[in-house]
Amino acid sequence: MKFEIARDRLIDALSDVMKAVSSKATVQILTGIKLEVDDEGLYLTGSDSDITIRTFVPAEEDGEQLIRTARGGSIVLQAKYFSEIVRKLPTNEVEIEVSNHLQTHIRSGKSEFHLIGSDADDYPLLPEIDDDRHFAIPGDLLKTIIRETVFAVSTSESRPVLTGVHWQVKDGELVCVATDSHRLARRKTRLENAPEDEYSIVIPGKSLQELNKILADSGDPVGITMSNKQVLFRAGHVLFYSRLLEGNYPDTSRLIPSEYKTDITVNGRTLLQSIDRASLLAREERNNVVRFMAEGGNTVEISSNSPEIGKVEELVETSSIEGEDLKISFSAKYMMDALRAIEGQDIVIRFSGSMRPFVLKSVEDDTLLQLILPVRTY
Amino acid sequence: MKFEIARDRLIDALSDVMKAVSSKATVQILTGIKLEVDDEGLYLTGSDSDITIRTFVPAEEDGEQLIRTARGGSIVLQAKYFSEIVRKLPTNEVEIEVSNHLQTHIRSGKSEFHLIGSDADDYPLLPEIDDDRHFAIPGDLLKTIIRETVFAVSTSESRPVLTGVHWQVKDGELVCVATDSHRLARRKTRLENAPEDEYSIVIPGKSLQELNKILADSGDPVGITMSNKQVLFRAGHVLFYSRLLEGNYPDTSRLIPSEYKTDITVNGRTLLQSIDRASLLAREERNNVVRFMAEGGNTVEISSNSPEIGKVEELVETSSIEGEDLKISFSAKYMMDALRAIEGQDIVIRFSGSMRPFVLKSVEDDTLLQLILPVRTY
Numbered sequence: 164m165k166f167e168i169a170r171d172r173l174i175d176a177l178s179d180v181m182k183a184v185s186s187k188a189t190v191q192i193l194t195g196i197k198l199e200v201d202d203e204g205l206y207l208t209g210s211d212s213d214i215t216i217r218t219f220v221p222a223e224e225d226g227e228q229l230i231r232t233a234r235g236g237s238i239v240l241q242a243k244y245f246s247e248i249v250r251k252l253p254t255n256e257v258e259i260e261v262s263n264h265l266q267t268h269i270r271s272g273k274s275e276f277h278l279i280g281s282d283a284d285d286y287p288l289l290p291e292i293d294d295d296r297h298f299a300i301p302g303d304l305l306k307t308i309i310r311e312t313v314f315a316v317s318t319s320e321s322r323p324v325l326t327g328v329h330w331q332v333k334d335g336e337l338v339c340v341a342t343d344s345h346r347l348a349r350r351k352t353r354l355e356n357a358p359e360d361e362y363s364i365v366i367p368g369k370s371l372q373e374l375n376k377i378l379a380d381s382g383d384p385v386g387i388t389m390s391n392k393q394v395l396f397r398a399g400h401v402l403f404y405s406r407l408l409e410g411n412y413p414d415t416s417r418l419i420p421s422e423y424k425t426d427i428t429v430n431g432r433t434l435l436q437s438i439d440r441a442s443l444l445a446r447e448e449r450n451n452v453v454r455f456m457a458e459g460g461n462t463v464e465i466s467s468n469s470p471e472i473g474k475v476e477e478l479v480e481t482s483s484i485e486g487e488d489l490k491i492s493f494s495a496k497y498m499m500d501a502l503r504a505i506e507g508q509d510i511v512i513r514f515s516g517s518m519r520p521f522v523l524k525s526v527e528d529d530t531l532l533q534l535i536l537p538v539r540t541y
Numbered sequence: 542m543k544f545e546i547a548r549d550r551l552i553d554a555l556s557d558v559m560k561a562v563s564s565k566a567t568v569q570i571l572t573g574i575k576l577e578v579d580d581e582g583l584y585l586t587g588s589d590s591d592i593t594i595r596t597f598v599p600a601e602e603d604g605e606q607l608i609r610t611a612r613g614g615s616i617v618l619q620a621k622y623f624s625e626i627v628r629k630l631p632t633n634e635v636e637i638e639v640s641n642h643l644q645t646h647i648r649s650g651k652s653e654f655h656l657i658g659s660d661a662d663d664y665p666l667l668p669e670i671d672d673d674r675h676f677a678i679p680g681d682l683l684k685t686i687i688r689e690t691v692f693a694v695s696t697s698e699s700r701p702v703l704t705g706v707h708w709q710v711k712d713g714e715l716v717c718v719a720t721d722s723h724r725l726a727r728r729k730t731r732l733e734n735a736p737e738d739e740y741s742i743v744i745p746g747k748s749l750q751e752l753n754k755i756l757a758d759s760g761d762p763v764g765i766t767m768s769n770k771q772v773l774f775r776a777g778h779v780l781f782y783s784r785l786l787e788g789n790y791p792d793t794s795r796l797i798p799s800e801y802k803t804d805i806t807v808n809g810r811t812l813l814q815s816i817d818r819a820s821l822l823a824r825e826e827r828n829n830v831v832r833f834m835a836e837g838g839n840t841v842e843i844s845s846n847s848p849e850i851g852k853v854e855e856l857v858e859t860s861s862i863e864g865e866d867l868k869i870s871f872s873a874k875y876m877m878d879a880l881r882a883i884e885g886q887d888i889v890i891r892f893s894g895s896m897r898p899f900v901l902k903s904v905e906d907d908t909l910l911q912l913i914l915p916v917r918t919y
Contacts, residue, residue, distance in 0.1 A: 251814070274815070275854050437631075474654075
């Protein structure tokens with residue numbers, strides 16, 4: 164193997180695949196990155212066995228030569244050292260050559276590194292995936308969907324399936340649901356060219372967070388292909404594979420109340436800042452619980468109280484309060500997560516009494532629903 | 542106590558005193574910040590008993606009213622909560638009132654916090670300091686002096702006096718020396734209006750690092766007053782006290798070679814980047830040691846070798862090499878620290894043989910000297 168490549172392009176491709184490489188990898192070969200070069204270009208692969216990322220740098224792009232391949236081949240190089248070396252090379256011209264079986268030379272300017280590689284045949288094969296269950300979503304929309312739901316997954320392994328986001332394709336719609344059994348986020352997205360079959364998969368939250376870091380904020384379509392054990396996201400020259408979580412995702416539709424007793428319309432950003440202040444004194448002793456009270460007029464009172472430190476009370480103006488008076492307590496963190504997901508718009512919060520879950524939505528848009536279970540304090 | 546203050550001014554003053562407050566304070570009262578208000582303005586004090594910082598916000602500045610004091614007084618408030626609360630208040634108008642002895646109310650917009658304060662009489666008094674041993678240095682110069690020396694202090698407590706920087710005032714000159722017995726940094730500064738006496742104190746490295754964060758990068762003078770146990774830096778409205786280290790600082794002048802065998806002049810930035818690359822493979826196994834070789838011609842070879850991972854070799858062009866051929870090994874970290882302190886200028890490195898300390902200086906400027914002890918590998 165011997166080729167020349169522009170350092171900036173190699174850095175870009177490497178920084179994507181590095182997101183799949185874990186510093187705690189237990190399988191030795193997965194501490195490495197696989198390089199394969201031929202006349203087409205360079206493929207880089209990184210994996211932690213849950214996530215596999217494969218990027219491609221073409222030999223030529225828009226008439227510009229990016230890679231000059233003198234001799235094709237493949238090698239696995241220690242991810243940590245290889246990426247740091249490339250980042251610090253003195254010039255933009257990089258030559259990589261494998262000689263004497265696994266001896267790898269990285270040359271740039273007057274600098275020459277010799278790394279001991281591993282045999283590329285020992286690197287795991289890419290996950291197999293059938294190409295039949297396929298649809299596409301614009302990249303920026305996919306990022307929004309991930310951001311609006313993934314924060315609500317469970318961080319506890321007691322019910323592993325809840326550490327993932329449930330993706331269901333049905334009737335031309337993608338429904339994404341995440342819950343840790345204290346709060347829930349549900350996002351519905353109408354699909355263009357939706358597949359006719361019904362799909363139901365659970366994607367690990369961690370995979371979606373890593374995918375989100377790689378996706379560009381552009382309208383270019385991201386291809387999504389599902390199999391029984393894997394999902395593949397294809398964005399430009401990047402392939403992102405994730406294993407799926409096994410087990411049945413619970414039916415969450417029963418959680419969402421069908422009747423409401425109090426509707427409050429309020430500016431999301433104002434409420435977020437107020438909850439943030441109230442949570443300052445609620446963090447340690449009181450498990451981050453704040454109180455929320457609507458008793459006549461157009462204002463709600465947010466408060467919290469920590470006997471050791473002090474208390475805080477605040478009035479927040481609303482656009483309208485309809486229905487019964489209300490006293491309810493909830494986790495400030497869950498409320499802030501939900502308000503951040505909806506983003507600073509005017510929102511409506513619908514309550515069904517102080518001991519029942521309540522939901523938050525944008526007043527303009529019905530696609531995203533956030534649900535929170537209250538905490539008993541009154 | 543009752544007064545109104547502009548939130549942005551309170552935040553600025555708080556962020557300075559917060560640098561003295563340790564989250565691990567063992568003395569309960571030192572987890573707090575002392576507020577004292579009178580017709581002159583507001584004084585804030587924070588301390589971890591090693592460092593004490595006191596800031597002042599005047600009632601009026603340039604004809605603008607910053608504080609309206611209705612009732613003078615003092616209180617100690619939990620630093621962590623108070624600073625977070627102030628930072629998140631909804632408006633720039635803040636009212637702080639102490640009622641019922643220690644009950645403190647913080648009001649802004651429609652938000653009201655109640656904190657339980659502590660008695661200001663329980664807060665330690667400011668260190669006593671005589672005003673006679675005094676001189677001044679422009680703030681930006683003081684920052685430079687700190688940056689050029691403080692990194693070289695010892696991090697080990699085995700010889701506590703080496704965790705500080707030795708400041709000596711003598712013959713109209715300030716000489717600052719730091720060493721961890723493997724490397725040394727020495728900076729000489731000619732003083733205007735220097736005091737006639739000789740002073741010699743050792744300031745904890747940690748204190749100087751915190752001071753550096755507070756000082757503005759301006760030419761305004763910083764007053765420096767030394768006593769036997771304390772040093773006081775006075776910059777505008779900020780007073781910064783640090784305790785001094787006890788014990789005799791070693792005489793380091795004998796460490797600096799008087800004769801040299803090889804002089805190498807080279808661009809500091811180029812050399813820094815080359816050492817940085819060589820250290821990539823030297824970090825874990827080889828205690829960060831790189832080799833440096835000058836054998837004829839105008840280039841030096843930088844290399845390192847890690848049997849498990851690989852090796853690196855690099856040639857660096859110099860401006861000139863005078864004297865004997867040289868093979869020497871040293872800590873890449875110490876070399877990079879020294880080169881960063883001198884900053885990207887052309888530098889001269891003066892060697893006295895492969896087993897003797899060597900020194901680095903700027904070619905233009907003799908005020909700063911960096912010395913490094915080599916490591917035996919050849």
